Amino acid sequence: MLTAHPKVFEDEEQVIESHVSFEPFIRFMKEKAETTPGIRSSFYNYIIKKFESMPSLLGSFDENSDLVQYQEYLDLLIATLFPVTTDEENRVYGVGVPYKYSIFYYSEGFKQIFAINDNELKAVPAGISIEKVKRDKLIWLYKLILERVYNAPINFESDVLQTVINPETGLKRYVKVDIDARFVDVKVKGKLPEMDCSNFCSKPFKDNNLKTLQEVLPLELFALEGFVIWTIQDVTKDEVVTNIKNIVLNTNKENEEKSYTKLREGLHTLIELPDVNINLMPFLKVNGKYVLENNFAYNSIILNNTKADAQLYQQLLNYLTQNQQPLVIPNVNSETTMMYSFLKYLPFKGVKSYILIPVLHNGELLGIIEIATGTEGALGWQILTKLHAAYSLCAMMLRRSLEINTERINEVIKLKFTALQPAVEWKFNEAAWNFLHKADEPEGEIEPIQFTNVYPLYGAVDVRNSSVERGNALKEDLREQMELIAGTLQKIRTGDGPYLPLLEELEYKNNMLVQFLRDDNLVAEEEAKINDFFDHEIAPTFRHLYDGYPDLKPILEDYFTAIDPKTSHIFNHRKSYEESLQQINHVINQYLEKERETIQLSFPCYFEKYRTDGVEYNIYIGQSISPDKKYDALYLRNLSLWQLTSMAAIAKLTNKLMPTLQVPLQTTQLILVHSNPIDISFRKDERRFDVEGAYNIRYEIMKKRIDKVHINGSTERLTQPGTIALVYSYAREADEYLKYINFLQDKKVLLPGVEMLDLEELQGISGLKALRVKVNLEDDKK
Structure with missing residues (x-):
C-alpha cells in the first residue's frame, strides 16, 4: 500500500466516508456482457463469475485492509482495464481508495515516479502548494457528487500536470495524472438537499463556489464506495513546446539572457540524454553583415572565447553559407576537425560527439543549435527527430534576438544622434500611424510635423577667442616644425653627408616661409604653401637621405621621431x-x-x-x-x-x-x-x-x-x-x-x-x- 504521509491530509481526508468496493466494477461488467455480442460477452461473464465466486470481494473494505490475498483478482481487473498491447514495462498506473491518497495496487513505473522510501506516496507535486492540492481534491469530490447525484455537468478538468524526475536519466519530465472515478458510487446518507446547480455548471469552480457548496452540501451526507484508477500520460514533448512558445513570446531585451537559459533547459528535456551541452546562438547583423556578439559567443561550444573567435566564426559562416543541412558527427576525432576547421577546439573541450543545426527562415540563416557530449556515439540523427517540434520556435527566438538587437541600435541612434526626443515623439508616432493608414494614398507624403505657439529659449556657451587660439596653435606647430627642419638641414650640411646644393636651397626656402608666421593672421594660402613645402619637398628628400645614407640616419631619426608618422606634421600645440x-x-x-x-x-x-x-x-x-x-x-x-x-x-x-x-x-x-x-x-x-x-x-x-x-x-x-x-x-x-x-x-x-x-x-x-x-x-x- 502506498499512502501519503499521515500528517499531510490528517484532517482533510476525514471529511467523507470512503471504502474500497468492487461492486461498481462487477456491475459495469454485467452491463457490458448484456450489450456486447460474441466472444467478448463470454469473457465478461467469466470475469463476473470469477469475482462472484469469492463472496468477500462483494463487500467493502476500508483503506487499511490487506488486499494482497486478492492478487489474482486484481491482476485480472488490470488485464481487463488496460489493453494487451500496452507495454508492461512502461505502463504507469495505480488503483486506489476513492478521494484518499492511498494506492493498493500499482505498476513498477508508478512506484518509481510517485513512491518515497518505497511505501510513502508523493502527494504534493513539486512547485505546487499543499493548499492548492487540497483545494483541487475538494473540487474533484464535489464535481463527482454533483454529476452522480444531481446529474449536473461540472466544468473542471480532473487531470493534474506534474513535474517528475526520470530515475534513469535524472532529467525533468512532465506527466499528466488522471484520477478516473467511473468505478465509484456516491452513496447518500439521509435526506438529499434540493439545490439549483446552474451556478456551478455554467462556469469553472471558484473558491466562493466551494464555500457555498460546503454550506449547502455538507460532505457528511455522502459516502464513497469503489475504487479509482490513476493513469499517467507523458506529455513532456507538448509541455516543453508550450513552455518554449511562452518563453519566446515573453522575451524582451531585459530578460533575453534568462530566456535563452530556460530555452536550453527545455531542449535538453526534449533530447532525453544526460550530460549533454546545448546552445542556441543567433547570428546578428549590422548593416546587412554578420557580427559576433560576445555574450552569445561565451556560451558557444565551437568558439574558444579567445581572440581567435572572429576567425572561427568566419569559418563557420563560410561553411554554413555553402551547407545548410545539419552536421552530425557521432565520433569527434582528428579527421573531423581537419575536415571542419571551425571545430578544432572540440577535442580540447572533451567533446566526443557533436551536432550542428543551422536555423533558417525563408532561406535566411538566423543562427545555430549546437549539441555536444563527452560520450562517443551518443548523438545521432535520432536527436533531430526529437527536436523537430521545437525547431520553428527556435527560429522565432533567434528572430526575436535580431529584433532586440535592432531595437538596441535604434535606441542608441535616437539617444545619441537624432533630434527625436520623448517630449515630441508622440507627434512623430501619430504622423507615422496616419501615414501607414492612408489606404487611398499608399505612397503619399507624410504629414508635416509642426508645433505652433511655442516659446523659444536660446543659450550659447562659447570658448573665448577660440579662432585666435586655434590659429596660434597652428602657427606654433608650423614654427616648431620649421625650426626642426632648419636644425636638421644644418646638421646634414656640416656633417659627413653628401654635397647637395639642393639642401641649401631648401634651407633658404624654409627661412623665407618663416616670414609668414610673423603676421598676426595666417591666411589659408600661406598655410597651404607651408604644408606643400613639408609634404612635397622636405618629406621625400629626408626619406631618400635616410634610406640612401646610413651615416645620416641618427640625424633624420630625430626628425622622424618628432613628427606624426601618418601625416609627417607636428601637431603638439593643436592637439x-x-x-x-x-x-x-x-x-x-x-x-x-x-x-x-x-x-x-x-x-x-x-x-x-x-x-x-x-x-x-x-x-x-x-x-x-x-x-x-x-x-x-x-x-x-x-x-x-x-x-x-x-x-x-x-x-x-x-x-x-x-x-x-x-x-x-x-x-x-x-x-x-x-x-x-x-x-x-x-x-x-x-x-x-x-x-x-x-x-x-x-x-x-x-x-x-x-x-x-x-x-x-x-x-x-x-x-x-x-x-x-x-x-x-x-x-x-x-x-x-x-x-x-x-x-x-x-x-x-x-x-x-x-x-x-x-x-x-x-x-x-x-x-x-x-x-x-x-x-x-x-x-x-x-
Missing part, C-alpha cells in the same frame, strides 16, 4: 588645444544632459543642443508640445530661471576646470530673451526643427548675429568670461529677468550689480539691448 576644448565641451555636455532630464519634470519641452567651438542649445515649450497637460506661463518662467541658473553653474564649472587645461581657455555665456511665441516644424532633409514663417525668421537671424555683437559706441564685445549676457528687445523682458538676477544675487550665485547696455546695429536688426551680470566664481563658503 593640446583640441584636448582642452574637448574637456570643456565634455563638462558642459555632461551637465546639460543631466539637466535635460530635470527640466522635463515640470512640463515636457523640446531640448536640442549642438556643438560649435562651445555648446549652443534651443529649448521650445508650449501647449502644442504636450496637448494632454495644461500649459501655464509659470512653466516658461520656471525654465527662464533655470536657464540663468544653469549658465552660472556652467561658468563656474569651466572656470574651475581651467587650471587643468593644457591651453587655458575661458568661456562666455549668452542668453537670447524672446518673449513672443513662434512656430516650428521638423525639416526632414536636416532631421531637425526649424522656425516656420517670415516673422519667426527674425528670431533665427538674431541667434546667428549676436554671438560677436559689440556694445554700442565701443569695440568691446558683449560676451566676456565670467559673465552672463542677456540680449533682449523689449523692456518687459528685461524686467522679468531682473527679478531672477536679484534672486540669484541674493543667493550669492551672481555678484552684485547689473550692466544695462545698448548694442550696435546689426544687419537687418536694430534696437537690441542687453543685461550683463558677473558670476560668483568662488567656491561656496557654506
Whole structure:
C-alpha cells in the first residue's frame, strides 16, 4: 500500500466516508456482457463469475485492509482495464481508495515516479502548494457528487500536470495524472438537499463556489464506495513546446539572457540524454553583415572565447553559407576537425560527439543549435527527430534576438544622434500611424510635423577667442616644425653627408616661409604653401637621405621621431588645444544632459543642443508640445530661471576646470530673451526643427548675429568670461529677468550689480539691448 504521509491530509481526508468496493466494477461488467455480442460477452461473464465466486470481494473494505490475498483478482481487473498491447514495462498506473491518497495496487513505473522510501506516496507535486492540492481534491469530490447525484455537468478538468524526475536519466519530465472515478458510487446518507446547480455548471469552480457548496452540501451526507484508477500520460514533448512558445513570446531585451537559459533547459528535456551541452546562438547583423556578439559567443561550444573567435566564426559562416543541412558527427576525432576547421577546439573541450543545426527562415540563416557530449556515439540523427517540434520556435527566438538587437541600435541612434526626443515623439508616432493608414494614398507624403505657439529659449556657451587660439596653435606647430627642419638641414650640411646644393636651397626656402608666421593672421594660402613645402619637398628628400645614407640616419631619426608618422606634421600645440576644448565641451555636455532630464519634470519641452567651438542649445515649450497637460506661463518662467541658473553653474564649472587645461581657455555665456511665441516644424532633409514663417525668421537671424555683437559706441564685445549676457528687445523682458538676477544675487550665485547696455546695429536688426551680470566664481563658503 502506498499512502501519503499521515500528517499531510490528517484532517482533510476525514471529511467523507470512503471504502474500497468492487461492486461498481462487477456491475459495469454485467452491463457490458448484456450489450456486447460474441466472444467478448463470454469473457465478461467469466470475469463476473470469477469475482462472484469469492463472496468477500462483494463487500467493502476500508483503506487499511490487506488486499494482497486478492492478487489474482486484481491482476485480472488490470488485464481487463488496460489493453494487451500496452507495454508492461512502461505502463504507469495505480488503483486506489476513492478521494484518499492511498494506492493498493500499482505498476513498477508508478512506484518509481510517485513512491518515497518505497511505501510513502508523493502527494504534493513539486512547485505546487499543499493548499492548492487540497483545494483541487475538494473540487474533484464535489464535481463527482454533483454529476452522480444531481446529474449536473461540472466544468473542471480532473487531470493534474506534474513535474517528475526520470530515475534513469535524472532529467525533468512532465506527466499528466488522471484520477478516473467511473468505478465509484456516491452513496447518500439521509435526506438529499434540493439545490439549483446552474451556478456551478455554467462556469469553472471558484473558491466562493466551494464555500457555498460546503454550506449547502455538507460532505457528511455522502459516502464513497469503489475504487479509482490513476493513469499517467507523458506529455513532456507538448509541455516543453508550450513552455518554449511562452518563453519566446515573453522575451524582451531585459530578460533575453534568462530566456535563452530556460530555452536550453527545455531542449535538453526534449533530447532525453544526460550530460549533454546545448546552445542556441543567433547570428546578428549590422548593416546587412554578420557580427559576433560576445555574450552569445561565451556560451558557444565551437568558439574558444579567445581572440581567435572572429576567425572561427568566419569559418563557420563560410561553411554554413555553402551547407545548410545539419552536421552530425557521432565520433569527434582528428579527421573531423581537419575536415571542419571551425571545430578544432572540440577535442580540447572533451567533446566526443557533436551536432550542428543551422536555423533558417525563408532561406535566411538566423543562427545555430549546437549539441555536444563527452560520450562517443551518443548523438545521432535520432536527436533531430526529437527536436523537430521545437525547431520553428527556435527560429522565432533567434528572430526575436535580431529584433532586440535592432531595437538596441535604434535606441542608441535616437539617444545619441537624432533630434527625436520623448517630449515630441508622440507627434512623430501619430504622423507615422496616419501615414501607414492612408489606404487611398499608399505612397503619399507624410504629414508635416509642426508645433505652433511655442516659446523659444536660446543659450550659447562659447570658448573665448577660440579662432585666435586655434590659429596660434597652428602657427606654433608650423614654427616648431620649421625650426626642426632648419636644425636638421644644418646638421646634414656640416656633417659627413653628401654635397647637395639642393639642401641649401631648401634651407633658404624654409627661412623665407618663416616670414609668414610673423603676421598676426595666417591666411589659408600661406598655410597651404607651408604644408606643400613639408609634404612635397622636405618629406621625400629626408626619406631618400635616410634610406640612401646610413651615416645620416641618427640625424633624420630625430626628425622622424618628432613628427606624426601618418601625416609627417607636428601637431603638439593643436592637439593640446583640441584636448582642452574637448574637456570643456565634455563638462558642459555632461551637465546639460543631466539637466535635460530635470527640466522635463515640470512640463515636457523640446531640448536640442549642438556643438560649435562651445555648446549652443534651443529649448521650445508650449501647449502644442504636450496637448494632454495644461500649459501655464509659470512653466516658461520656471525654465527662464533655470536657464540663468544653469549658465552660472556652467561658468563656474569651466572656470574651475581651467587650471587643468593644457591651453587655458575661458568661456562666455549668452542668453537670447524672446518673449513672443513662434512656430516650428521638423525639416526632414536636416532631421531637425526649424522656425516656420517670415516673422519667426527674425528670431533665427538674431541667434546667428549676436554671438560677436559689440556694445554700442565701443569695440568691446558683449560676451566676456565670467559673465552672463542677456540680449533682449523689449523692456518687459528685461524686467522679468531682473527679478531672477536679484534672486540669484541674493543667493550669492551672481555678484552684485547689473550692466544695462545698448548694442550696435546689426544687419537687418536694430534696437537690441542687453543685461550683463558677473558670476560668483568662488567656491561656496557654506
